[in-house]
Amino acid sequence: MTDASGTGWSDKADSPQPSAELIFHDAAGAASILAQVRNLPMPLPPDSSVCPDRAHHPYDRCTRRSLSGGSALVIDQGYVDPLAPGGIQQWTAELTTAAGHQTLIRELNASTAQATTATRPTPPLTPSQLTTAVLDKHWRPVLTALPTTATPPRVPSTGLLTKNQIVSTLRTMLPSTFHVSDLEGAEKGYVDLVIDDGHGPGLLTVTDQQWAPKDSKIAEVFKAAKQQADGGRLLTRQVPSPEGAGAVQWEADILYSNGHRLLVTELNSSAYGLTPTRPQPPLSLRQLTTIVRNSSWH
Incomplete structure (x- = not known):
């Protein structure tokens, strides 16, 4: 593993979410792997745990599974450019708990999201391995240590149709x-x-x-x-x-x-x-x- 970097929590507006990223190397080639954690505002936004819209991500293979305790797991096998199935693959696992704790693991079959050429046939972790990683109990203390996200003010009704x-x-x-x-x-x-x-x-x-x-x-x-x-x-x-x-x-x-x-x-x-x-x-x-x-x- 090389090129490890990360971003901590900040109370500044528009600051990035806490994350860590590295380049993973094995016999198949280099791959970027990123992990990100955050606490979502409560009540949870309706789109806090959903698959990408197929109308705009036609080549993604995505599943959403409800887990015990009200958690939701989304596994998505897509692409950095959602309309370029021959481009860089981007696979993600996202776990959202009923309490608003969210863990995301994203991997590529390239060393960066900006790459134009893949460095390996597929990202290194299988969907099953991504699931195991995002469900790991070691994320809990990290998420618990994060400050609670303030509930946004109630927005007046727009009158839009549901x-x-x-x-x-x-x-x-x-x-x-x-x-x-x-x-x-x-x-x-x-x-x-x-x-x-x-x-x-x-x-x-x-x-x-x-x-x-x-x-x-x-x-x-x-x-x-x-x-x-x-x-x-x-x-x-x-x-x-x-x-x-x-x-x-x-x-x-x-x-x-x-x-x-x-x-x-x-x-x-x-x-x-x-x-x-x-x-x-x-x-x-x-x-x-x-x-x-x-x-x-x-």
Whole structure:
């Protein structure tokens, strides 16, 4: 083992979490291994222990397992660049306890995350060995020694639709013949899922936002929008997928005078960065527009 370094705890704002990193060497080659610990604020944030969203990490292999005592274990076999499956592999084990103690171990098949060439076929520890390491009892006194993270002040309700509200509303608008799978998203304001009409899957996303009325930034986005009878300003777009791979992205985007914005997008691939699964997305632009303008969202 060489090049060991670390960062201790600091009460300064935006300081990095306590961690230690080293370069591990064996017959297969060098590998960076990092361990990081932190105490999360309570109650635990909804996204404190989740697998990466498949829509943006299509090549990851991830599992989440609930353990006794309310702990959760996430094992993720992914990549430093989530859209480059031929790039540097990044495997992580993350343990989050019910008390908010979180331990992360991350390993690469290269000596640094900035490397462009792998130094070994895979990271040195198997998922089973990562699990054993992150569950080791020697982390407990380290975590106990860390100061408790202050609970952030309660944020006023944004009025954004919850994940369940978005999904239940969206299902009433999709054709009954569509198959829905890979449902993911945030607690509020965003959902992505895969829809399939029998001719190939496509990614569909719904984003719900609340802007300040007359906000200049969002007004600039909608300056060329068409005024609708219900007071909304509508934009439609047909553009290449922002992550390339030959896919296309269709969008219907509407903004109301009270600052409420709803954006529905779809791809002709099942995730960002993947090649097309069909010539066009499953829903027509007219159908997207009908969805985004539906009064059920209000």
